[in-house]
Amino acid sequence: MRDRGADVVAVARVAVPVPLPQPFDYLAPAHGNLPPPGSRVLVPFGPRRLVGLVLGHAEVAESESLKHIERVLDVALIDSDLLELLRRARRYYAFAPGEAVNLLLPGALRRVKPFRAGPPDRLAITAMGQAADVGRARRQAEVLEWLKPGPMTRAELLDRGASAAVLRKLLDKGWIGSASAAAESAVEPGPELNSEQRTALAFILASRYRYRTFLLAGITGSGKTEVYLQAARALLRRGRQILILVPEIGLTPQLIRRVEARLGLSAAVYHSDLSEGERLACWQAAGSGQARVVIGTRSAVFLPLRRPGLIIVDEEHDASFKQQDGARYHGRDLAVMRAHLLGIPIVLGSATPSLESLNNATAGRYQQLSITRRAGTAEPARWSVLDLRGQRVSMHPALLGAIERHLGEAGQVLIYRNRRGYAPVLICPSCGWTADCQRCDAHMTVHQSAGRLQCHHCGAERRLPPRCPECGEPELHTLGAGTERLEQQLQARFPGVPVHRVDRDSMRRRDQFSRLLTEIRRGQPCILVGTQMLAKGHHLPGVTLAAVLDVDQALFSADFRAPERLGQAVCQVAGRAGRGRRPGEFILQSRQPEHPLLAELCRSDYLGFARRLLEERHAAALPPAVALAMLRAEAHDPKRACEFLESAARCLPRSDLRVQGPVPAILTRRGGYSRFQLWLQARERQRLLHLLPGWVEHLHSLPEARRVRWHLDMDPTEI
Numbered sequence: 001m002r003d004r005g006a007d008v009v010a011v012a013r014v015a016v017p018v019p020l021p022q023p024f025d026y027l028a029p030a031h032g033n034l035p036p037p038g039s040r041v042l043v044p045f046g047p048r049r050l051v052g053l054v055l056g057h058a059e060v061a062e063s064e065s066l067k068h069i070e071r072v073l074d075v076a077l078i079d080s081d082l083l084e085l086l087r088r089a090r091r092y093y094a095f096a097p098g099e100a101v102n103l104l105l106p107g108a109l110r111r112v113k114p115f116r117a118g119p120p121d122r123l124a125i126t127a128m129g130q131a132a133d134v135g136r137a138r139r140q141a142e143v144l145e146w147l148k149p150g151p152m153t154r155a156e157l158l159d160r161g162a163s164a165a166v167l168r169k170l171l172d173k174g175w176i177g178s179a180s181a182a183a184e185s186a187v188e189p190g191p192e193l194n195s196e197q198r199t200a201l202a203f204i205l206a207s208r209y210r211y212r213t214f215l216l217a218g219i220t221g222s223g224k225t226e227v228y229l230q231a232a233r234a235l236l237r238r239g240r241q242i243l244i245l246v247p248e249i250g251l252t253p254q255l256i257r258r259v260e261a262r263l264g265l266s267a268a269v270y271h272s273d274l275s276e277g278e279r280l281a282c283w284q285a286a287g288s289g290q291a292r293v294v295i296g297t298r299s300a301v302f303l304p305l306r307r308p309g310l311i312i313v314d315e316e317h318d319a320s321f322k323q324q325d326g327a328r329y330h331g332r333d334l335a336v337m338r339a340h341l342l343g344i345p346i347v348l349g350s351a352t353p354s355l356e357s358l359n360n361a362t363a364g365r366y367q368q369l370s371i372t373r374r375a376g377t378a379e380p381a382r383w384s385v386l387d388l389r390g391q392r393v394s395m396h397p398a399l400l401g402a403i404e405r406h407l408g409e410a411g412q413v414l415i416y417r418n419r420r421g422y423a424p425v426l427i428c429p430s431c432g433w434t435a436d437c438q439r440c441d442a443h444m445t446v447h448q449s450a451g452r453l454q455c456h457h458c459g460a461e462r463r464l465p466p467r468c469p470e471c472g473e474p475e476l477h478t479l480g481a482g483t484e485r486l487e488q489q490l491q492a493r494f495p496g497v498p499v500h501r502v503d504r505d506s507m508r509r510r511d512q513f514s515r516l517l518t519e520i521r522r523g524q525p526c527i528l529v530g531t532q533m534l535a536k537g538h539h540l541p542g543v544t545l546a547a548v549l550d551v552d553q554a555l556f557s558a559d560f561r562a563p564e565r566l567g568q569a570v571c572q573v574a575g576r577a578g579r580g581r582r583p584g585e586f587i588l589q590s591r592q593p594e595h596p597l598l599a600e601l602c603r604s605d606y607l608g609f610a611r612r613l614l615e616e617r618h619a620a621a622l623p624p625a626v627a628l629a630m631l632r633a634e635a636h637d638p639k640r641a642c643e644f645l646e647s648a649a650r651c652l653p654r655s656d657l658r659v660q661g662p663v664p665a666i667l668t669r670r671g672g673y674s675r676f677q678l679w680l681q682a683r684e685r686q687r688l689l690h691l692l693p694g695w696v697e698h699l700h701s702l703p704e705a706r707r708v709r710w711h712l713d714m715d716p717t718e719i
């Protein structure tokens with residue numbers, strides 16, 4: 001309690017990048033006023049100095065322990081809209097103020113020492129470069145040649161074989177320069193929109209100056225991107241900026257090029273693989289308004305924008321929009337909140353919308369716009385289900401037959417298997433020993449070419465054992481097939497046909513994947529085998545056959561979201577087939593071919609399937625029918641985790657919340673920690689928002705809290 005008698009002083013509440021639950025108070029600098037909210041400041045913190053962000057002002061009792069802000073680095077760097085977004089996000093997701101600094105300031109601006117920007121990321125040939133007489137500098141001439149068709153990123157140039165020294169020389173001579181985010185080029189005309197696309201566009205543009213959330217539900221290849229681009233064009237013409245959020249894996253040079261070509265300007269790109277200098281440059285270009293189109297992954301939702309006009313969230317159902325550590329926010333949901341605060345429209349697009357967004361559409365909070373036909377002349381793929389019962393192979397003979405047929409007709413084939421590595425299980429046929437992770441409740445995956453066992457949950461690795469460690473049996477067996485094994489099997493079965501594996505092991509770098517996509521688009525017959533990376537949004541017109549190998553695990557998962565994810569993956573994979581001129585075919589393998597969910601998927605479309613799932617969620621009182629928050633605790637000793645959750649449950653204020661638990665996480669032990677959770681459910685989201693912040697603050701003072709790692713997860717997507 002504040003002592004009314006004592007003198008009060010005005011302080012700045014400063015968020016500093018430390019994992020503590022509260023902001024810290026500082027007095028104005030020794031010679032100066034309190035900097036306004038949004039200012040970037042340098043403050044003493046224990047023995048250190050840190051860069052912090054002023055969240056607001058307050059009056060507190062005068063005290064000797066209060067310190068002065070050492071220096072104001074930037075006055076009101078962050079505008080009030082963004083601070084308000086942050087305030088709401090913090091209240092909603094209950095994250096520490098230190099995370100706020102990480103979300104709002106790029107790394108370069110969090111450093112105590114001033115940051116020196118490196119060479120620009122995107123390079124373009126200058127007028128001087130166009131006219132330059134390069135003489136005998138062959139390497140420089142080469143780079144200029146590469147840049148003539150259009151700007152390239154530094155990484156792309158290095159990749160092609162340009163050296164950093166050559167780039168520096170060209171920069172110094174002024175023959176190449178930063179591809180300014182505002183550089184305009186000729187606009188490539190797009191196709192004429194069909195009537196469904198035109199209707200969608202008309203609705204979006206009708207509310208171009210006010211907040212409204214549109215759910216653009218259009219089957220794969222129905223021309224959603226064309227709708228985004230035309231809406232973006234209309235708002236660009238009015239001088240507004242466009243923010244496009246995409247899933248992590250969706251951010252490919254192909255997408256960027258398409259956006260740039262159709263909008264006639266270069267896009268500023270923001271994601272976690274950029275260097276600090278590149279991130280800073282994008283952050284500044286977005287904030288100054290110089291970048292008129294910004295494309296980024298979830299963290300781009302916190303970019304400053306000068307004149308925002310439209311936000312687009314592509315593949316809005318994608319799991320990568322939810323951050324799974326630190327500030328556990330959902331990029332899509334914050335984008336909606338931001339559009340609301342800014343008073344601008346937002347378009348959430350997907351062929352397989354999340355149940356959350358569909359529920360919001362049903363409730364009238366979002367407006368659903370549907371595109372039910374494929375754009376142009378492409379028809380949806382023909383579906384069939386193969387019964388895998390009684391088969392001891394990972395690919396049904398009829399599937400192999402279909403692959404052969406499609407390759408013979410010069411088609412490309414896409415095989416989806418959501419499991420990387422060679423085989424999910426290594427087992428001893430004599431004694432039944434299996435290779436398990438010592439720190440997780442899980443088998444280790446065999447990675448044969450690397451000669452290693454790997455745990456896909458904690459990352460633990462060890463060498464493949466030459467014989468059974470229990471009984472010495474020299475001949476160990478593998479069960480099941482991951483992408484690595486399928487690649488081998490397909491290569492053996494179809495010699496002479498290129499087989500490309502697409503997963504995190506084979507595509508370690510972003511540009512490897514996009515180069516492969518470029519090659520595939522040339523259209524030579526080939527087989528693609530891969531994980532989720534393949535299922536997402538890519539336009540591969542040469543693919544005529546797509547197949548999903550194994551859906552059975554998801555049908556019986558304990559995770560209530562598993563069927564939704566399954567339906568999304570299946571429809572996305574099916575949607576890769578037949579996007580060009582030739583008709584497509586889609587094959588699903590299952591040992592449960594008459595499972596009602598599969599039957600529903602095959603009988604109706606994704607939206608019909610999703611409606612049924614949504615009814616089930618309502619009947620079971622699960623999200624999105626109710627709001628769910630989860631308090632998670634993990635400790636080496638499972639008892640400790642449970643004790644903390646039990647105490648936490650006891651000090652919840654009496655209310656109409658439904659509280660369940662502690663219940664074990666599906667994968668209970670991971671990385672040596674036993675993980676438990678408390679489920680908090682309420683019919684009204686407001687009920688949770690009302691109770692949780694105070695409760696979470698109180699939890700920090702529980703003695704049990706110090707013996708566990710814990711956090712609150714609002715709208716959790718992993719259980």
Ligand code: ADP
Binds near residue numbers: 191227
């Ligand atoms: P989505 O984003 O829904 O997957 P795209 O916008 O990528 O679909 O469109 C798929 C393909 O169809 C692209 O090659 C695109 O150029 C083309 N396309 C889109 N709209 C039309 C249209 N109205 N007429 C002809 N082709 C179109």
Ligand code: ZN
Binds near residue numbers: 428429433468473
């Ligand atoms: Zn054995």
Ligand code: ZN
Binds near residue numbers: 437438670671
């Ligand atoms: Zn493990």
